[in-house]
Amino acid sequence: MDGGPRVPEQRRAGSGPVAQPGPLRFGVLGPVRAWRGEEALPTGSPQQRALLAALLLREGRTATAAELIDALWASEPPPQALAAVRTYASRLRKVLDPGVLVSESGGYAVRGLGEGVLDLAVAQDLAAEAEKARGTGDLGRARSLLNQALSLWDGEPLAGVPGPYAEAQRARLEEWRLGLLETRLDLDLEQGGHAEAVSELTALTAAHPLRERLRELLMLALYRSGRQAEALAVYADTRRLLAEELGVDPRAGLSELQQRILQADPALAEPSSPAAEPTPTPVRPAQLPASVPDFTGRSSFVSDLTEVLSSASEAEGRVMAVSALAGIGGVGKTTLAVHVAHRARGAFPDGQLYVDLQGAGPRPAEPETVLGSFLRALGTPDTAIPDSLEERSALYRSVLDGRRVLVLLDNAKDAAQVRPLLPGTEGCAALVTSRVRMLDLAGAHLVDLDVMSPDEALALFTRIVGEERVAAEREAALDVVAACGFLPLAIRIAASRLAARRTWTVSVLAAKLADERRRLDELQAGDLAVKATFELGYGQLEPAQARAFRLLGLADGPDISLAAAAAVLDLPPEDTEDLLESLVDTSLLESAAPGRYRFHDLVRLYARACAERDEWPPGEREAAMSRLLDFYLATTASVYALERPGDRLVDDLEPTEYPGLRFAEATQALDWLYTEAAPLLACVRQSAGTGRLRRGVDLLWAAKDLTESGANCHQYETTTRAMCEATRAMGDARAEGRARTVLTDVLLVSGRIQQAEVEARTAMRLVESVGDSLAASWVANNQGLICLHQRRFADGRAYFVQAIEGFRVAGNRPGEASALSNLSRAQLGAGNTAEAVEIAMRGLAAYLSLGRTMRLANGHFAVGVALSQAGRHGEALAQFSEARAIFTGHRQRLWEGTTNYRIAEVHLATDNATQAAQHAEQALALGCIGGDRMRGNVLTLLGRALSRLGQADRAKVCWREALNLYEQNNAAEAEDVRALLSSAAPA
16 A cells, blocks of 8 residues: 555645635546536646646646656657647636646646645545554454545546556556555455455456456455365466466465465464454353352362363463263253353453253254354344354354353253354353263263262252251251252252241151152152242232233244234233333343343243143133234234235235234334244244134245245245145145245245145145135246246246236236236247247336335346347346345345346346356355255356356356256256366366
């Protein structure tokens, strides 16, 4: 950044006259221009602009007449060159403020300009500030300043200005701009933006193929994005190009980077500064549960575990400490782990994470869900959290790199559940509890936790009950702890019962436990043993609190919103909030976030047991769940209607009695839908096997944006399959037909065409058997899409025509528009291009008649596809740009990626390989409708673009990956890729 041209005299008063105050501005980082305020000033002929540029770039110094003539015409000046220079100067002086252009010693100078008047001067100042910020480690500010500097360029510097001086300055300014751009890209990689940088670097290396620094940055970005083969292919392309064009080898730095990639140098794996932007205060989670005040015994385990944890914080520590505690339920694994974690927390100043993995229950926590929670706790915004387990785990390790964090993973099912949740870097430590020994958890310090010794057991009992009561009946106390089998949880439950009953003696408790037939009932041992502890808190609740506690426990899902809770309780939101906050105060409920609440899973089980035992009349339990489902269905229907005005689905859903929320605009509606995804889908699953089944299926259908956007795909599909089975088991053909219609949508989005075809046939048979005409129209539309994938275009036309007729009869304008857009694609496949364009235009007109909604993007997309095949590439790009903007605004990530792929196709067809590669990279980063098969299409297109750009080795890497995806999916495109690979020159 220190090589930039300087014009210091432009920003301070010189010896010439001072310009009058006024908003005079000049630009040279593009066409040479001048403004007064917002008014553009005439700068005259090209030669006159050349004179102005020469003076602006003289840094306030005087230019002699001879120097100006040389700058404008070099060795071939016209006969009246001096007179021409004087004329140009006179004309400029009339345009500019008085005293700006001055005559001095037979020459001219521009003087007295204020701060920020010349765009080049502003860019220089920004670059200098960026360099200072980078030197102090403020990488986010440095990057922002460089972006501001680069944004000042408005095309080619000194554009249209003739003369050798201008040509030399153009080259100098362009070289400086590229240097700034390389520095900014370097900062991108330092801050973890490697995946986003690949697209831009691909385009830049195509535009500047001999610029080795750009190639080096591209290699590093690809490697950090997990694309090692492509990174090495970039080096191979570079080496060949340099040899062919210049007859030289790559510079040492580039060759060294290749070797480090080949050796998988750990120092290359992650950026030196993973945070995208600096944050004023690092997020330091403190999630450890409270340590019990009466912790007793276990001294050898405490010392052993504390020592292992401390090793992670040593200055020279080279391992990430992992300890795994194993033992039977109730042996005190969690109590010990929490106690040790609190003792060691001083060694982990960057925070402590905690999660109950629910391994002993029927639904162990999914690692990807846990990672999402951890990443949020560590300060990662929701928008930056990826979908897949592998990507979340990698981001989690990156976020923890350089931090000293303790992670407590409680109640794990097995090592497979734990592995993605381990930090993996020195300075961090993990403490795991489980009922199984984790022999397959590599490098873990294993601890087998047994029951307490008699002395420890008596000490724990005494600390809870009180020294006075135990001392009076020591033998009875020994009988109690022996009857408990010295199991800590059983002892704690028995002692707690005694402590809560001041009229009981120790002998009374011992007598109760002496009866072996009743002992387990008295102790409630095992996982359910904790309900005795919860009973103490539950018994102290007011009636309204107790009812809220019981009914809220009926709902599945990770948490519940205030509005949903109000539906469960059938109370106003204000009264509901008061009740829930009072339950938070008793520790029977947790506040997950403002306006959101959650139960610990075991507390939820206890609450349900209370509901079954205490709720009266019993029908209130079903009524509460019915209200919750109504709330979700009514609210989701309003989101659907807002996104798809005119769609008759909302009129054909099962009726609801409890109202839902209403939204003023689409952003609020989508915020609600994506926030509520997990509890909403849980509510759908809970409707299986009940009288709420049909409403559950309709809720699933109305929430289809969850899968089309790429969010919650796995949960949505799992729920859909469960509902298909539930409806089949109940013999409800209408509900099953709709559930299988939704499943067909899911399978089409993920590119599983053969499975989609099977489901569509079943769905059509079912919906026709019950006369569900709306569903039949959507199934026909899906069958047409399946035919498109299978290249059965005549069959596809027939299905789309059937769908169009059905939608018209139902008055479903959006459905008709969708089927028209799809029919256009069938006509394209059959070679009827002109008709395809006309039909796509009709579909777009239908969408436009409904307003600027999300589905309008599908209309623009379909028209773009038709126009591109008709060779009307400019018009196609305009349509795709409209579609992409709408998809982006409505968070349809997969459709946004698919549109980028289509844009890349158009650019490749018009021989703009650089833009094609850039948009293909964006499609890869976002994902596409069609799953792995579509990813194969994108990689194939990217390879074609790279091949045209001379990056043959990288192109072949893309084609090999595409071939692998096609072969896994038995796709016909595999043969085309094999032909590409066989025709490519050897690497």
